[in-house]
Amino acid sequence: MTGPAPVAGDGPAPLLEVSDLRVSYGVGDRSVKAVRGVDFVVRSGEALGVAGESGSGKSTLVMSFLRLLPPSATVTGRVRYHGEDILTMNWGRVRAVRWAGASMIFQGAMSALNPVRTIAQQIVEPIVLHEKVGARAARARAASLLNDVGLPAARLNSYPHELSGGQRQRVMIAMALACGPDLIVADEPTTALDVMVQAQILQLLKDLAASRAIGLIMISHDLSVLAEVCDRLAVMYAGSICEVGPTAEVRADPRHPYSAALLDAFPEIGDPASRRRPHGLPGDPPDATLTPRGCPFAPRCGIVMPACTVHEIELWPAGHGRLSSCLRVLPEFADEQPVVIPAAATDVVTERNPGG
Amino acid sequence: MSTPVQSSAPRPVLEVKNLRVTFASRRAASPARAVDDVNLSLGKGEIIALIGESGCGKSTLARALVGLVRPESGQVIAEGSPLRYAKAALRRHRRSVQLVLQDPAGALNPRHTVYDLVAEGPRLHGLTDNLYDRVRTALTQAGLRPPEQFLARYPHQLSGGQQQRVVIAGALALDPTVLVADEPVSSLDASARGEVLRLLLDLRDTLGLSALVVSHDLGLAWNIADRVAVMYLGRIVELGTVEEVLLRPRHPYTKALLSILPGARGTSALTLLQGETPDPTAIPPGCRFHPRCPLYAEKQEDPRASWCRERDPQVLPAQSETALAACHFVAPIRKPEDADSPHSAVAP
Numbered sequence: 001m002t003g004p005a006p007v008a009g010d011g012p013a014p015l016l017e018v019s020d021l022r023v024s025y026g027v028g029d030r031s032v033k034a035v036r037g038v039d040f041v042v043r044s045g046e047a048l049g050v051a052g053e054s055g056s057g058k059s060t061l062v063m064s065f066l067r068l069l070p071p072s073a074t075v076t077g078r079v080r081y082h083g084e085d086i087l088t089m090n091w092g093r094v095r096a097v098r099w100a101g102a103s104m105i106f107q108g109a110m111s112a113l114n115p116v117r118t119i120a121q122q123i124v125e126p127i128v129l130h131e132k133v134g135a136r137a138a139r140a141r142a143a144s145l146l147n148d149v150g151l152p153a154a155r156l157n158s159y160p161h162e163l164s165g166g167q168r169q170r171v172m173i174a175m176a177l178a179c180g181p182d183l184i185v186a187d188e189p190t191t192a193l194d195v196m197v198q199a200q201i202l203q204l205l206k207d208l209a210a211s212r213a214i215g216l217i218m219i220s221h222d223l224s225v226l227a228e229v230c231d232r233l234a235v236m237y238a239g240s241i242c243e244v245g246p247t248a249e250v251r252a253d254p255r256h257p258y259s260a261a262l263l264d265a266f267p268e269i270g271d272p273a274s275r276r277r278p279h280g281l282p283g284d285p286p287d288a289t290l291t292p293r294g295c296p297f298a299p300r301c302g303i304v305m306p307a308c309t310v311h312e313i314e315l316w317p318a319g320h321g322r323l324s325s326c327l328r329v330l331p332e333f334a335d336e337q338p339v340v341i342p343a344a345a346t347d348v349v350t351e352r353n354p355g356g
Numbered sequence: 357m358s359t360p361v362q363s364s365a366p367r368p369v370l371e372v373k374n375l376r377v378t379f380a381s382r383r384a385a386s387p388a389r390a391v392d393d394v395n396l397s398l399g400k401g402e403i404i405a406l407i408g409e410s411g412c413g414k415s416t417l418a419r420a421l422v423g424l425v426r427p428e429s430g431q432v433i434a435e436g437s438p439l440r441y442a443k444a445a446l447r448r449h450r451r452s453v454q455l456v457l458q459d460p461a462g463a464l465n466p467r468h469t470v471y472d473l474v475a476e477g478p479r480l481h482g483l484t485d486n487l488y489d490r491v492r493t494a495l496t497q498a499g500l501r502p503p504e505q506f507l508a509r510y511p512h513q514l515s516g517g518q519q520q521r522v523v524i525a526g527a528l529a530l531d532p533t534v535l536v537a538d539e540p541v542s543s544l545d546a547s548a549r550g551e552v553l554r555l556l557l558d559l560r561d562t563l564g565l566s567a568l569v570v571s572h573d574l575g576l577a578w579n580i581a582d583r584v585a586v587m588y589l590g591r592i593v594e595l596g597t598v599e600e601v602l603l604r605p606r607h608p609y610t611k612a613l614l615s616i617l618p619g620a621r622g623t624s625a626l627t628l629l630q631g632e633t634p635d636p637t638a639i640p641p642g643c644r645f646h647p648r649c650p651l652y653a654e655k656q657e658d659p660r661a662s663w664c665r666e667r668d669p670q671v672l673p674a675q676s677e678t679a680l681a682a683c684h685f686v687a688p689i690r691k692p693e694d695a696d697s698p699h700s701a702v703a704p
Contacts, residue, residue: 053547054516054545194409194410194572195409195572195613195616196409196612196616196628196629198616198618199616199618199626200628202618203626203628222618224617224618225618227618228618261547262546262547264550265546265547266546266549266575267579268575269574269575269578269603269617270578270602270603274579275598276557276579276580277579278549278550278553278554278557278579278580280548280549280550280551280553280554281546281547281550282551285515300547
């Protein structure tokens with residue numbers, strides 16, 4: 001092994017390329033490290049799912065792509081969109097990229113839509129702002145967008161409160177598509193929705209991403225939701241990606257114990273291993289104000305080894321097209337027996353990238 | 357109405373008989389029939405998962421069990437005696453049947469410490485002797501160990517899973533016999549979800565608590581429940597053990613719910629029902645599911661399709677030997693002495 005490979009599939013030129021992205025918030029005199037060095041690549045027509053629990057940094061990560069974070073956030077690293085770094089663009093260029101190039105579907109359509117404006121007004125607004133089109137043409141576009149997301153054009157004159165939750169989420173998707181972006185970021189697009197409606201929305205996202213060759217980044221805490229839509233999965237823990245790989249392989253054979261725990265949390269019906277045996281993960285997520293020593297997952301890990309409290313490795317090849325930051329992907333640790341680590345761990349030995 | 361099939365099970369701790377709950381509607385002329393003739397019984401130490409989409413009436417049924425809404429007709433029966441809605445009787449009922457709500461952050465007063473939050477119920481019920489011990493015991497039972505470490509904390513100092521444990525401790529502090537939990541894990545993170553579900557199982561095993569868990573999540577039923585009741589538009593449409601209902605579903609609605617489980621592809625084709633749960637102020641005639649039913653759409657030529665439009669399937673009894681489904685295309689509930697009029701709700 002020569003070093004960690006970039007977190008990427010093979011294929012055409014990257015649409016979005018994130019390298020060594022770090023985000024910290026100043027809270028009083030402390031600094032909260034929400035994102036601690038993330039690298040990945042998304043190509044056209046590819047759907048990447050980012051999984052993680054609250055506090056894992058997944059929302060901060062995607063908000064930073066479009067410079068949507070508050071001024072208290074310090075962002076370093078690079079987010080290249082078609083080769084151009086979004087983090088150093090001037091504001092006029094950022095505004096042009098938002099909507100027209102890359103758009104976002106927020107969670108909670110109820111609060112993201114303006115309650116006192118009609119659906120037509122809200123979809124037409126970005127079209128008129130970004131393109132030289134007349135009001136009538138923009139409205140016709142809005143009608144066809146609603147049609148694309150499975151809503152009748154008559155809904156243009158409705159207010160958000162007149163729509164059901166699923167219909168509102170469809171409007172959010174129509175708005176994200178309004179200016180023909182080639183990248184869509186969807187932050188928990190189905191959280192507040194009912195099961196049947198969730199299935200409808202996931203189907204819609206899948207169809208749209210496939211038919212328009214849009215790059216899609218979708219966030220959720222539920223790996224099975226991501227698996228419905230995404231080709232690749234990235235699992236986040238404590239501000240960094242701990243595993244990434246093709247969806248089917250990650251689900252069938254996770255290479256990081258945290259991915260395994262997330263997968264087990266939502267049982268497969270019919271699987272005797274989970275019948276009357278809910279799988280949780282004891283302990284709490286790490287405190288983001290502290291810099292972890294060793295692997296941040298070690299305190300909650302069921303297969304922890306002494307070395308885990310000492311080393312934290314970067315994403316490392318773990319099979320074809322797969323990467324994991326678990327020490328066990330290194331051959332020298334693959335078969336080591338798990339141990340119970342005493343509360344007072346060994347002295348810190350900082351060593352990055354141990355490898356063969 | 358036929359009598360429920362008797363089973364050898366001991367007397368249920370909580371049951372509802374032909375329960376109907378309606379709400380006056382502001383917009384529609386007719387009232388919303390949120391719970392529309394439901395039979396259900398919860399045995400001692402039994403965990404039932406009540407599954408359905410939002411608006412199907414599952415939360416209303418849960419609230420009726422706790423005595424928070426008064427039924428229009430039918431009965432809630434606790435330990436064999438019908439619930440009376442006088443103030444003192446309700447107080448006693450609400451001590452033994454405790455409600456656990458969905459969002460712990462919203463259920464806990466942010467200005468109260470864990471001690472005060474858990475002690476509130478016992479204080480309201482006059483159980484102030486050894487209050488400190490009672491609170492400590494409840495916290496321990498809810499898995500917050502050692503309890504002393506949590507007593508002085510405020511809700512914002514706890515994780516989501518810990519907050520839900522405080523809510524459950526507040527219920528346990530009153531020595532209930534039944535927990536009615538409305539979406540107890542839907543606002544929790546994946547790792548806390550399993551931990552709280554395991555707690556509900558442990559409470560059943562150690563304290564013999566019964567539980568009715570309301571959820572939209574079939575995986576939750578698989579994880580902890582003994583029986584599943586699937587509810588659609590105010591009515592239970594399928595009822596049976598977890599294995600019967602989830603592995604061999606018979607009602608087309610249950611089949612559709614199972615087919616859309618995300619990530620579970622390959623076993624069956626996706627059955628996407630169009631639209632959302634229809635309006636309880638205008639329940640369709642005949643089988644309430646027929647406008648969205650894929651089986652009805654497919655079996656237009658079958659003579660029974662006219663039943664779907666015209667006859668309400670029989671209301672399911674609370675107990676039976678086998679799983680039951682309220683569908684005209686499913687082998688009907690048949691007792692030996694019954695001739696061939698299984699669809700007795702609307703006699704031909």
